[in-house]
Amino acid sequence: MGYCILLKIGMVMPLVTPMDLLSTIIDLLKGTLFVSIPVFVLVLIGAFLHKKLSKKFRLSWFNTAAIIALFFALVIVSIAFFYPIFYSSQAISYGPLPVDPDSEADFNANLEFASIAFYRIIVVSVALSAMALPFVLMGSLSKDWLKKKKFNNYLCIFASVYLWSMIAAILFLFLFGWILQGIIYLLYS
Numbered sequence: 202m203g204y205c206i207l208l209k210i211g212m213v214m215p216l217v218t219p220m221d222l223l224s225t226i227i228d229l230l231k232g233t234l235f236v237s238i239p240v241f242v243l244v245l246i247g248a249f250l251h252k253k254l255s256k257k258f259r260l261s262w263f264n265t266a267a268i269i270a271l272f273f274a275l276v277i278v279s280i281a282f283f284y285p286i287f288y289s290s291q292a293i294s295y296g297p298l299p300v301d302p303d304s305e306a307d308f309n310a311n312l313e314f315a316s317i318a319f320y321r322i323i324v325v326s327v328a329l330s331a332m333a334l335p336f337v338l339m340g341s342l343s344k345d346w347l348k349k350k351k352f353n354n355y356l357c358i359f360a361s362v363y364l365w366s367m368i369a370a371i372l373f374l375f376l377f378g379w380i381l382q383g384i385i386y387l388l389y390s
Contacts, residue, residue, distance in 0.1 A: 233367040241362045243273055244340070248358075266337050270330035278326045282318060282388055325388050332380070340365045 247269045255265045340361040347357035373381055 229367065229370070233363060233370055236370065237359070237363040237366040240366055241359050244358055244362055247273065263334075266341075267330065267334060270333045270337060271326060274326040274329040274333070275322065278322050278329065278388065282322055321388055325384055328384060328387075336365045336369055 247266075250269050250272075251262075251265050254260060254268065255262070258265075260268070343364060344357045344361040347360055348354065352360075
């Protein structure tokens with residue numbers, strides 16, 4: 202790993218060996234496995250909700266998928282937003298904070314925080330669900346294609362989830378990393 206290439210312009214770039222490339226690919230496959238297991242559970246719950254919603258309200262596939270993706274995004278973003286707040290409030294107790302009795306900013310500050318938090322959660326959830334919809338569509342298409350090959354239904358679903366989780370990881374970590382940074386900024390800034 203200590204080898205470097207000296208370029209004509211004076212930059213030193215590390216030499217990527219085949220073993221480095223192989224270990225990177227293995228780490229990507231392992232990381233995708235850890236991500237795809239909870240996504241697989243969400244897909245199974247989403248498939249159940251999809252059947253119920255499309256039957257009850259007679260919605261199209263896309264509308265039902267959009268509603269379910271927005272619901273899951275709202276739940277996940279709400280947990281991601283409020284978990285640090287609840288955790289930090291319970292981690293260390295310094296006793297009650299001193300409050301100025303002449304100040305009415307307590308209620309106004311809480312109202313302002315709640316309205317901004319609600320706005321952030323909605324915006325980030327809509328953005329995440331809009332980014333997830335193409336992956337939902339492609340996952341559904343690949344699941345149906347695998348199902349035609351006479352594989353088990355759960356195996357088809359997991360293979361589709363694994364494939365599209367890996368593609369999403371490659372896209373959002375390596376090619377469009379600024380999207381995740383923007384979402385984190387929108388949520389926590």
